[in-house]
Amino acid sequence: MTIDMAQFHQVFFDESFEGLDVMESGLLNMDPGTADTEEINSIFRAAHSIKGGSGTFGFTEISNFTHVMETLLDEMRDGRREVTAVAVDALLRSVDVLREMLKAVSADDTIDMDDVQAQQSELEAILNNSESAAPAAGANSAQPAADGAEAITGWRVVFRPLPHMMRTGNDPLRIIQELTDLGDVKVEGDASLLPRLAELDPEECFLSWVITVNEALEKSQISEVFDWVEDDCELSIVPIVTEAVAEQVEAPEVESAVQASEPAQPERRQGERRAEDRRSPVDRRQNDRRSGGGASGSSSIRVDINKIDGLINMVGELVITQSMLSMLGEDFTIDRVERLQDGLAQLERHTRELQESVMQIRMLPISFTFSRFPRLVHDLSSKMGKKIELKMSGEQTEVDKTVIEKIGDPLVHLVRNSLDHGIEMPEVRKAAGKPETGTVHLSAAHRGGNIIIEIRDDGKGLDKHRIESKAIERGLITEEHNLTDQQIYELIFQAGFSTAEQISDVSGRGVGMDVVRKNINELGGSIEIESEMGKGSAIIIRLPLTLAILDGQTIAVGDEIYIVPLVSIIESIQLKPDMINLVAGRGETFKLRNDYLPIVRLHEVFGIESVKTTDLMSGLLVVVEGDGKRCGLFVDDLIGQQQVVIKSLEANYKRVDGLSGATILGDGSVALILDIPGIIRLSSQKYSVADLKQSA
Amino acid sequence: MPAIAQQNGNDDMQQDVEVIGSEYLTFNLGDEDYGVDILRVQEIRGWEMVTRVPNQPAFVKGVLNLRGSIVPIFDLRERMGMPAREYDKATVVIILKVICEISERSVGIVVDGVSDVLNARSQDIAATPDFGENLDTEFITGMASSNGKMVMLLDVDKLQPSVAQADEDVEVA
Numbered sequence: 001m002t003i004d005m006a007q008f009h010q011v012f013f014d015e016s017f018e019g020l021d022v023m024e025s026g027l028l029n030m031d032p033g034t035a036d037t038e039e040i041n042s043i044f045r046a047a048h049s050i051k052g053g054s055g056t057f058g059f060t061e062i063s064n065f066t067h068v069m070e071t072l073l074d075e076m077r078d079g080r081r082e083v084t085a086v087a088v089d090a091l092l093r094s095v096d097v098l099r100e101m102l103k104a105v106s107a108d109d110t111i112d113m114d115d116v117q118a119q120q121s122e123l124e125a126i127l128n129n130s131e132s133a134a135p136a137a138g139a140n141s142a143q144p145a146a147d148g149a150e151a152i153t154g155w156r157v158v159f160r161p162l163p164h165m166m167r168t169g170n171d172p173l174r175i176i177q178e179l180t181d182l183g184d185v186k187v188e189g190d191a192s193l194l195p196r197l198a199e200l201d202p203e204e205c206f207l208s209w210v211i212t213v214n215e216a217l218e219k220s221q222i223s224e225v226f227d228w229v230e231d232d233c234e235l236s237i238v239p240i241v242t243e244a245v246a247e248q249v250e251a252p253e254v255e256s257a258v259q260a261s262e263p264a265q266p267e268r269r270q271g272e273r274r275a276e277d278r279r280s281p282v283d284r285r286q287n288d289r290r291s292g293g294g295a296s297g298s299s300s301i302r303v304d305i306n307k308i309d310g311l312i313n314m315v316g317e318l319v320i321t322q323s324m325l326s327m328l329g330e331d332f333t334i335d336r337v338e339r340l341q342d343g344l345a346q347l348e349r350h351t352r353e354l355q356e357s358v359m360q361i362r363m364l365p366i367s368f369t370f371s372r373f374p375r376l377v378h379d380l381s382s383k384m385g386k387k388i389e390l391k392m393s394g395e396q397t398e399v400d401k402t403v404i405e406k407i408g409d410p411l412v413h414l415v416r417n418s419l420d421h422g423i424e425m426p427e428v429r430k431a432a433g434k435p436e437t438g439t440v441h442l443s444a445a446h447r448g449g450n451i452i453i454e455i456r457d458d459g460k461g462l463d464k465h466r467i468e469s470k471a472i473e474r475g476l477i478t479e480e481h482n483l484t485d486q487q488i489y490e491l492i493f494q495a496g497f498s499t500a501e502q503i504s505d506v507s508g509r510g511v512g513m514d515v516v517r518k519n520i521n522e523l524g525g526s527i528e529i530e531s532e533m534g535k536g537s538a539i540i541i542r543l544p545l546t547l548a549i550l551d552g553q554t555i556a557v558g559d560e561i562y563i564v565p566l567v568s569i570i571e572s573i574q575l576k577p578d579m580i581n582l583v584a585g586r587g588e589t590f591k592l593r594n595d596y597l598p599i600v601r602l603h604e605v606f607g608i609e610s611v612k613t614t615d616l617m618s619g620l621l622v623v624v625e626g627d628g629k630r631c632g633l634f635v636d637d638l639i640g641q642q643q644v645v646i647k648s649l650e651a652n653y654k655r656v657d658g659l660s661g662a663t664i665l666g667d668g669s670v671a672l673i674l675d676i677p678g679i680i681r682l683s684s685q686k687y688s689v690a691d692l693k694q695s696a
Numbered sequence: 697m698p699a700i701a702q703q704n705g706n707d708d709m710q711q712d713v714e715v716i717g718s719e720y721l722t723f724n725l726g727d728e729d730y731g732v733d734i735l736r737v738q739e740i741r742g743w744e745m746v747t748r749v750p751n752q753p754a755f756v757k758g759v760l761n762l763r764g765s766i767v768p769i770f771d772l773r774e775r776m777g778m779p780a781r782e783y784d785k786a787t788v789v790i791i792l793k794v795i796c797e798i799s800e801r802s803v804g805i806v807v808d809g810v811s812d813v814l815n816a817r818s819q820d821i822a823a824t825p826d827f828g829e830n831l832d833t834e835f836i837t838g839m840a841s842s843n844g845k846m847v848m849l850l851d852v853d854k855l856q857p858s859v860a861q862a863d864e865d866v867e868v869a
Contacts (some may be wrong), residue, residue: 560748606750649749652801653759653768653856656749662759662766670747670761682751 012053013106019046020099021371027092028374030083037077043091044073050098056227060220061111062101068123069094075127090122092375152239154215155222160208160234167203170229176209178225183215212240301401303361311357318350352643359549362402366444366453367395369408373415373442380419387426387437388419394444399451403543406523407453410516414455414539415440417513422459422537432534434458450525450567456538462531464488489529493517524660526627526677542627544660550646552663552673554639555622557602558610561671563644563663568676570623570630572638575616588616590632592623600683601634605658612636626676633679646673658682720814720840722847723790723807725773726781729847730807731814731840736793736852738802740810743787754780760804762791769804770855776835781808792852803856814847816840821849 026043030036047070054062069091075081097119104111157179161172179185188210195206213222222237229235325343328336370392381388399407423429423438430436441456464485471477471491493513520527524544531537544550552563579590580599588599599621603611613619613636621632644663649656649672660675720731746758746769755774759766769789774780786809794801821838837851 608750647764647766649759649766651799652766652803653749657751659749662747664761664764668761669745670759670766672747672749672759 009057009106012057013102016050016053016102017099019050020095020102022046024092024095024375025371027088027095028378030088040073040077040083044070044077047073052227052230055220055224059101059105061113061116062098062105065094065098065101065116065120068120068127069098072123072127087126090119090126092378094119094123152216154240155213155217155219156238156240157211157213157222158208158234158236158238159211159226161205161229162232162234163201163204163206165229165232166205168229168232170232172205172207172209175225175229176211179211179213179222182213182217182221182225184213186212186214188212208234214240301361301364307357307360311354311361314350314354314357318347318354321346321350355549355643362400363398364401364404365396366399366404366451368404369411370395370442370444372408372412376412376415377419377440380416384419385425386419386423388423389437389439391439391441392443393441397444397446397451399444399543403451403523406519407541407543410519410541411442411453411455413512413516415442418455418457418459418537418539422457422461424460428460451543453541453543454538456536458536461533461535461537462489462492462529463533464531467491485531486528489531492529493527524675550644550673551641552644553622553641554665554671555602555635556637556639557606557635558608558612560606560608560610561639561665562602563671563673564622564624564633565660565673565676566641568624568626570625572620572622573632575621577617580616590621592632595630597623597630597632598683599632599634600679602679603634605679605683624676626678626680629677629680631680631683633676644671644673718816718818720816720847720849721790721810722812722814722842723788723810725776725778725808729811729842729845730772731816731847731849732790732792732852733849734813738791738793741789741791742785743783743789743806757806760789762802762804765802767791767802767804769806772805772807772855775805775855792855794852794856796853796856801856805855812842814840814842816842816847816849824848 023043023046026039026046030039030043047066051063051066051070054060054066072081072087072091076083076087081087097115101111101116103109159172159175161170165172176185176187180187190208190210191206193206193208194200200206219237219239226233226235321343325340325347328340328343332340373392374390377388377390418440423440424432424434426436429438439458441454443454443456445452467488468477471488471494472479476491476494477483493516517527520541520543525542527539527541529537529539551566553566553569555562555564573592575590579592581589581591581596583589588601589596590599599616601614602608603614616634619634619636620638621634622638623630623632646661647663649659649662658675658678658681659672660678661673662670663673665671719734721734721737722729722731724730744760746760748758749756749768755771757769757771759768761767771780783806787806788810789804789806790810791802791804794803821840823838824833824836827833835850835854836848838849840847840849
C-alpha cells in the first residue's frame with residue numbers, strides 16, 4: 001500500500017466539489033414535507049462518494065462530518081424521517097461547511113474545527129430528535145461505537161465480497177493479512193456458496209469470511225482496511241461487547257440482514273452514478289470554474305467526449321485530403337487541374353469544419369453561471385424576509401467560455417439589486433394588489449448574432465424621479481435637462497450612484513453598477529434597462545455570440561479595408577438621387593421603403609483621406625443595424641465575404657471607438673473590424689461636436 | 697544650471713540604473729542617439745506598410761501582424777514631438793516588450809536606423825537635465841556617453857499612451 005495518494009487528490013477534490021453542487025441543487029429543489037426519493041437518492045449518493053473518497057485519502061474530519069449528514073439523509077430516504085425545512089436548511093449549511101473543509105484541505109490549510117463542530121452538533125441534534133424520527137432499529141446501529149465505546153473488546157467483521165471483486169484488482173487475502181497486522185485476529189472462511197467445479201468461474205470470488213478481531217480498536221481502523229472494496233462487497237463491522245456476548249451473537253445477524261436486503265445496492269449506486277455522469281456533462285463541468293479558482297488556479301476546460309471524437313474524425317479527413325493533394329502534386333500535369341480544384345475545395349471545407357468544431361469547444365451552456373442563483377435567491381430572500389420565486393429559462397444557451405467567466409459577478413450583482421431594490425416586502429406587494437411572492441426571471445437566448453441575458457422582476461421598478469433628483473443633487477445633470485427615460489436610467493451606471501435610502505449589506509452602496517457596465521463593455525456587449533413604476537424592471541444584456549470568430553463582409557474605403565460583421569448588415573444598396581434628403585442642411589438621410597435612415601460616411605467618421613469618391617451616387621450604401629438603431633454606411637466598394645478570426649486590439653494597444661477588433665487577412669495584412677453601434681455613436685458625436693463648433 | 701541639476705539627480709538615479717541593466721541597443725533619430733534596454737527588444741524589422749487605425753494620435757502609425765498578434769506601431773519622432781520624416785530603406789521598426797499597468801505588451805517603434813549595442817556601467821549614466829516646461833523628458837531615464845557621443849536612454853514603458861492620455865491627444869489633434 002505504498003501508492004502515492006497525493007496524485008489522486010485533485011481528482012477527489014474536483015469530484016467532491018461537483019458532488020457538493022449536486023447536493024446543493026438537490027436540497028434547494030426539495031420541498032419540505034414531500035420527499036422525492038429520487039432527489040434524496042442523488043443527494044445521498046453525492047454525500048456517500050465524498051465520505052468514501054475522504055476516508056480513502058485519510059481526511060477523517062471530512063468523512064466523519066459527512067457521515068453524520070449521510071445518516072440524516074439515509075433516514076429521509078427510507079422515509080423514517082420527515083423532510084422538514086429545518087433539516088433541509090441544516091443540510092444546506094452543512095454543504096457550505098463541507099465545502100469550506102474541502103477548500104481548506106485542498107489548499108493545505110487547517111480546517112476551522114469550531115464551525116465544523118457547531119454544524120455537526122446541529123445535525124446530531126436533529127438526528128437525536130426522536131419526535132420526528134419513526135422508531136427504527138437500523139437507525140441506532142449507525143453509531144454503535146458512540147454508545148458503548150468503553151465496553152468494546154473486539155470487532156466481528158462479516159466480509160462477503162461480491163463475485164466480481166477480484167476483477168477490480170482487489171485481493172481478499174491481502175485485506176485479511178492487513179487485518180492480522182492490527183492484532184489478534186481469528187478468520188473463519190465460509191465456502192457454502194462455492195459452486196461445483198464444472199460451474200466455477202475462476203475469476204470470481206465465492207468465499208466469504210467472518211473475522212473476529214480481538215483488539216479494542218477504533219471502528220475506523222478496521223473500516224479503513226476495507227476502504228478500497230467498500231462498494232464491491234457486503235460488509236458489516238459489529239463491536240463485541242463483553243457483558244452482552246449472548247446478544248452479540250445475534251446482533252450481527254440482524255445487521256447483516258439489513259445489509260443483505262440490499263445486496264446489489266452499492267453496485268447499483270455506482271452504476272447510476274456513472275450513468276448520471278454521462279447524462280449531465282453540465283453538472284460535471286460546472287465545477288471547473290469553482291475548483292479551478294479554489295485550488296490550483298489553472299484554467300482548464302472539460303469537453304464533451306463527442307466534441308473531441310468529432311475533432312479527431314475531422315483531423316483524420318484532413319490528413320487524407322492532404323495526402324491526396326501531395327500525391328497529386330508529385331507528378332502534376334495540367335489535365336489534372338480539375339482534381340486539384342476538387343481537392344482544394346475539400347481542404348477548405350475540412351478546414352472550416354475543423355475551425356468550427358474547435359470553436360465549439362469553447363462554448364459552454366450558460367447554466368454554469370445560472371446554477372448559483374437558486375441558492376443566492378433562497379438565502380437572500382429568507383434573510384430579507386421577502387417571498388421570491390426565481391424562474392430561469394434558456395440555461396442551455398451556449399456562450400463562450402470567457403463570457404461565462406466574466407459575466408458571473410455582474411449577474412450576481414444585478415440579481416441582488418433586483419431582490420433588494422426591486423421586489424417589495426410581502427405586505428407592500430399585497431397592498432399594491434400584487435401576489436405576495438415576487439418573481440425574478442433570469443433568461444438567456446440567442447438572438448441574431450447576440451446572446452441576450454435578461455433579468456426581469458415584477459417589483460416596484462425604477463423610480464425615475466428619485467434618480468433625477470439624486471442626479472441633480474450630485475450635480476450630474478442640471479434641473480432643466482431634457483433626458484429621455486432611457487437616459488435617466490443610464491444614470492444609475494455612474495460610479496457612486498445609489499438611490500437606496502438605507503444601505504444594507506446586500507446592496508445600496510452605489511458601488512457596482514459602473515463596474516457591471518464596465519465588465520460587460522469589456523466583453524463587447526451592452527446593457528440597457530426597461531422599467532415601469534410599480535410594474536417591475538428588466539435589465540437586458542447583449543453579448544456577442546462568440547468572441548473569437550465571425551462572418552464578415554470586407555469593404556473598401558479608399559486604400560483601407562474594413563470588415564463589417566455580417567450579422568449587422570441588413571442589405572446593401574446603390575443610392576438614387578431621389579432617395580436622399582437633407583435635414584437641417586447637413587444631416588443626410590435616405591428613404592428605404594418606408595423608413596428614413598441617417599447616412600454615415602465612413603470616410604468622415606474615420607478620417608480616411610484616400611477616399612475614392614464622396615459622391616453618394618457612385619459609392620455603395622450598406623444598411624446596418626446595431627443596438628436597435630439602423631443607418632446607411634457609405635463605403636466605396638464591397639469586396640467579399642469571409643470568416644475572420646477576431647484578434648484583440650486591446651492585447652497590445654487599447655480599445656478604439658468604432659472598432660471591435662482586428663483580423664488578419666489572407667495576405668498577412670491586418671484589417672480592422674467595425675463595431676456598428678460604436679460607429680453610430682461616433683457619427684452622432686461628430687454632429688454634436690459640429691453643432692458646438694458652430695454655436696461657439 | 698543644468699550641471700547642478702545633474703549632480704542633484706545623480707544619487708537618486710544610481711539605484712534605478714542598477715535595475716535597468718547595462719546593455720542598450722542604440723539607434724538614431726536624425727543626429728541624436730537613443731538607447732533602449734536590450735532585454736526589452738523582441739525583434740528589429742524593416743519598415744513595411746501598416747494598417748492605419750482611425751482617430752488615433754498622429755504618432756500611432758497603425759497596427760501590424762506580428763505572428764498572429766496585433767501590434768501597434770508608434771513613430772518615435774512624433775511621439776517625442778520631433779518633426780516627422782519620410783520613411784526610407786534605412787527606416788526600421790524595433791518591436792519592444794513593454795509593461796503596461798499589469799500586462800506585458802508588444803509595441804513597435806519606428807526609428808531612423810539602428811546603430812550599435814552599448815555597454816554602459818551604472819556610473820556612466822547621468823540623470824536627465826531638467827528643461828522645464830519647454831521640453832518633455834518623461835521618456836528619458838538617463839544619459840550615457842559612447843565614443844564621445846551622448847546617448848539618451850529611453851523608458852520603454854512610458855511609450856504606450858495611457859487611455860486617458862491618448863484621448864487627450866486625439867482631442868488636441
